[in-house]
Amino acid sequence: MDAIQIEQVSKAFADTQAVSDVSLTIQAGELFGLIGPDGAGKTTLFKILVTLLRPDQGKAVVNGLDVVRDFRKLRPLIGYMPGRFSLYPDLSVEENLSFFATVFGTTIAANYELIRDIYGQLEPFKNRRAGALSGGMKQKLALCCALIHKPDVLFLDEPTTGVDAVSRKEFWEMLHRLNERGLTILVSTPYMDEAGQCDRIALMQTGRILAVDTPGGVENLFQKPLFAVKARDTYRLIQDLRAAPFTETCYAFGEYLHLTTRPSVTAGTIHGYLTGKQHEFVDIKPIKAGIEDSFMALMQDHG
């Protein structure tokens, strides 16, 4: 069964086309990631799906209900964690959760089972003002608030932005546990390393979907020779590689540069070229493309 069907949805703000002719289907039970840089249109698409914005064109159906026509029936069936924290900073942890439960006509006790794992970590601080929590704890509380009415579909807009690495890891573990219980989850992130946690991902840029596939499928879209290259003088290395006759693209990826070349170029060719330019400590290895490499290539193809 499809949990979310998006058909040719567009939305503009004055001259900015935030979402442009997006079509996408997400199956019930999927953990689906919407990956894209700031300004790609992720938040706008989320707001349309959670009935907070009307699309200019197209149609979206969540859990069998039209997001425009059936918004009242749909709202109790979905959970939404907006990008910026939706908590009331002057209310305590427990008061925030009770508030969200009451809005949906339920109680913390009625659905405690679903949030037990997550809320258990917050309970020692239940009387603390939400505004005084750490980023990771705010994020857990916001997730509890989005879950407290037991939704069928959960929308999480950049839930890990600005959260430390340990909390990010824990957060993804929580999402997997919720997903195993049958919850459909649509999560957006600007972090490519989180894409691999999802069943399928859509890559989004300037309002358009560039690709939809499993993380492995997205990696396999990259078909060109790819090398990781390092040398003592990185600044000169990037300049020389970008000027090389065999180079297609060259980007910095951590301590290495990722170099895409014309077909049939070997590590030996690159090495010869770089030693000819007096580079020292040259290290070149052919590598398999990651999601970020595929995304960069797709972004370049789409100008």
Ligand SMILES: Nc1ncnc2c1ncn2[C@@H]1O[C@H](COP(=O)(O)OP(=O)(O)OP(=O)(O)O)[C@@H](O)[C@H]1O
């Ligand atoms: N209410 C608005 N009024 C005017 N422009 C808007 C509005 N909301 C979004 N935009 C513009 O639409 C585009 C898409 O924004 P959106 O917030 O959907 O992207 P995003 O992928 O969620 O990125 P971010 O992480 O920066 O929020 C951006 O160019 C943004 O400036």
